[in-house]
């Protein structure tokens with residue numbers, strides 16, 4: 001029997017365990033349920049805080065608050081969420097963007113607080129963008145913008161310094177590594193902005209971008225990421 005055309009366009013297999021899925025092309029109910037959902041976290045930086053209930057700040061944010069006001073992370077950056085993000089980012093499996101950003105959009109739509117007026121993906125340096133062929137943050141922001149009805153500006157902000165990957169540097173050098181990494185080429189179209197990225201590790205990258213946005217007049221800057229590293 002010939003396969004229906006839709007089965008060719010949307011191979012109906014779970015992207016993690018390859019089990020057939022009937023409703024939607026993405027994850028089977030078991031894999032969806034087993035994702036490392038990040039539930040309890042610092043309100044400001046989304047650092048995982050086991051057992052936290054309600055709004056709470058981690059010790060790091062209490063000592064030295066980042067320039068952004070709040071952060072939302074969908075998943076812990078650990079298996080299998082890290083594999084999904086790496087397949088999307090480094091293997092160019094772009095079909096994972098609607099899956100990952102769609103799940104994040106659902107979480108954000110369910111929250112009581114107001115939505116930002118503009119989404120800004122964390123820019124890649126032009127040289128890295130050429131190497132990779134796409135900016136993973138822009139792909140995620142586009143899905144989020146469509147689902148939530150928010151405009152995306154991926155041109156306003158540029159990365160003007162090719163910084164070393166943060167993970168290769170000692171902690172003390174990471175902040176300095178990012179100084180003057182970003183610039184804006186126009187006026188902000190909203191006072192409340194969400195910066196979008198795939199993964200937050202130290203928070204220094206989004207913190208530096210938030211600092212630049214605040215300097216340009218933003219009043220509230222959030223950070224939205226698919227996954228948050230850290231314990």
Ligand SMILES: [Zn+2]
Pocket residue numbers: 014015016017018019027028029030031032
């Ligand atoms: Zn599965």
Ligand SMILES: [Zn+2]
Pocket residue numbers: 042043044045046047057058059060061062
């Ligand atoms: Zn925090």
